[in-house]
Amino acid sequence: MNDRLRGHVDVLLLAALEAGPAHGYGLAELVRERSAGAFDLPEGTIYPSLYRLERKRFVASRWKTVEGRRRRVYRLTAGGTQELERQRSEWRDFTRAMEAVVT
Numbered sequence: 001m002n003d004r005l006r007g008h009v010d011v012l013l014l015a016a017l018e019a020g021p022a023h024g025y026g027l028a029e030l031v032r033e034r035s036a037g038a039f040d041l042p043e044g045t046i047y048p049s050l051y052r053l054e055r056k057r058f059v060a061s062r063w064k065t066v067e068g069r070r071r072r073v074y075r076l077t078a079g080g081t082q083e084l085e086r087q088r089s090e091w092r093d094f095t096r097a098m099e100a101v102v103t
Contacts, residue, residue, distance in 0.1 A: 009041065009045055010049055010052070010053060010058075010087070011087040012031050012039065012041070013027055013031070013046070013049055013053065014053070014059075014076060014087070015084060016030045017074060018076055018081075018084065020075075021075040023064075023071040023072060023073050024043065024046045024050060024071075024072070025043075025071075027041075027050075028040075028042075050074055053074075057077055058076070059075060059076060
């Protein structure tokens with residue numbers, strides 16, 4: 001995984017789930033598409049993050065048949081929406097501070 005992503009995978013997944021329920025591979029595709037290929041999350045990163053987010057009750061999941069295959073589909077919870085907004089606020093503060101120093 002790209003070192004720049006360390007510590008930010010959870011917010012990427014929460015933001016991707018804001019678009020609607022998805023399975024892990026679908027989330028990876030969405031993040032890759034939205035980032036124009038810059039963020040290519042491996043399965044070994046996505047699933048542990050999803051399990052952690054589920055333990056924190058930021059996402060919920062259920063089994064569903066998708067394209068003939070049984071997959072675990074994740075959705076954002078109300079707590080996950082709140083956490084996403086909290087992390088977005090922190091991210092905006094961080095980027096403003098970085099821009100003030102770097103530019």
